[in-house]
Amino acid sequence: MNEASRLHRLYILFPLVNSVKSLVPLAAFVSIKFFNGKSLNDVPWYWLSAGIVILAALLLLYGYLRWKRFSYTLEEDKILIQRGVLFREELSIYAGRIHTMNTEQPLLQRLLGLTQIRIETPGKSEDGGVLPAVTDHEAERLQLWLRDRTRALQPDRPAAQTHDAAAYADGGIVNADGAEPMIEGTSPHERMVSWERDTAEASGNTQGAGSDGGYPNDRGNVAPPASVSPEERSILLQLPSRRLLTAALSSPNLSLALAFVGGILSFADDLLPDQIYQSLFQSAGRILPGHWAGIAILAVVLAWLLSVLLYMIKYAGFTVERIGKQISVSYGLLEKKRLLFSPERVLAATVKEGIFRRWFGYAEVKVHVLTSESEKHFMLHPLIKTADIPELLARVTPQLGVQAITASPPPHAKWMYLRWKLAFAAAVSIGCIWYFGWIGMLSLLLFPLAIGWGLAAHRDSGLNITGKQLTIRSRFLALSTKYIRRPQIIAIEVSGTRRQRRRGLLSLQVKMILSDINESLVGMDEREIMAVWAWFQNKKGERSAS
Structure with a gap:
């Protein structure tokens, strides 16, 4: 067994820093309540200082015990994580089940110059597969270990899985492990130890790898070179x-702004006295109805x-790189993230053209990747010319291609796109006229907007x-085009009311592995929907034949 490694020693400070961050709002609230009508001479500074020192010492002790009891070991086919102060926990994650090792830098880690490793496996994982404090060089070593192990496991992969991986690529075949070619004549373990020994000699460090042939422990002193050679690592954009x-x-x-403002209001609600809220509500009641429009703008x-x-x-x-046959997306100023994924794990790609961007021929591109995390939508490009999208997808996800729309809703399906928008405009207009009076008549302008929106x-x-x-392709406010491969579709639902069927109209819903990227289309010609149904049924026929 290889030598166990530990997190960086600065991990000892994590409980103290996190506790201070959590106690700041409470301390501010208590201070406001305590100093209301009192002077600084009334504060028991001696006991307060003693309590703070004792609490800090206990948190540092707890942090040291957590660091001492947290270790991870890179074995031949798995990574073994052991942690726990009072209750010991042991987690074995086999290399064959690891999708990727994503690196993140939350604000605390970024301030301390550390990196957090998140191990992606099938299913929902909590914090078990997270190494919260390692150096950048150690993160590179861990990712190289994963690529070496997946290369070693590739020859043992069943033929059926290899066939499925090729089917995902479909003409642009990529390795399912996302690894670069092996160097003949050496095993992954031998290349890793030789690699670290050469690095140690080049940097004047004669210790290198452990005497047992294992990996050096993680004091943050190992500085391996880039995990792949320069020709295998390139910046795409x-x-x-x-x-x-x-x-x-x-x-x-606006969702980012609303989340930020919501957090500020929640924090202020605990600190501000009730009199301030009462005065604000009284002031709001004296505002004339006509001024609300200016306030809203x-x-x-x-x-x-x-x-x-x-x-x-x-x-x-924001940077997109190709590392071997994997794609790396990194971004963030305060909290830096680096997400890696293999192209064959991309379930779909979405091109979103906003109202303003569409006028100038720009869009954003997202890829939907199968991971164990809740965030499965990776931004591939925040602002790209629509003419350059085919080249971008060909370089990153060659199994997906940009195709023009060939079937659109017939003219007699316009009412299906207008009804709910007109109903919404009517409800808003009635409410505005009832509350604002004659000024609310301006809300009638929503009707032509709703008609234009529906058309x-x-x-x-x-x-x-x-x-x-x-x-x-569909439109809510922004125009959204989704490219989906047939192997990623798990079900297709066709529906329509009696009235719609009499007019030859049907609706379509495409269900995928991840429910939050399902796609639907309403008011399509019945022949076009049945063609999609036959196309999807052909998938089942191919499976049964194989």
């Missing part, structure tokens, strides 16, 4: 700051500017079948 600013300005992602502008700032912080330094959705919706790929 880097987003300059000017292009990132353009993407932020043209992407009014100002709020939207401020939310848009805030979303621009948060967008740039989130995607700062645009009818015009832009459609589908295409080319080979083993289904392309579906």
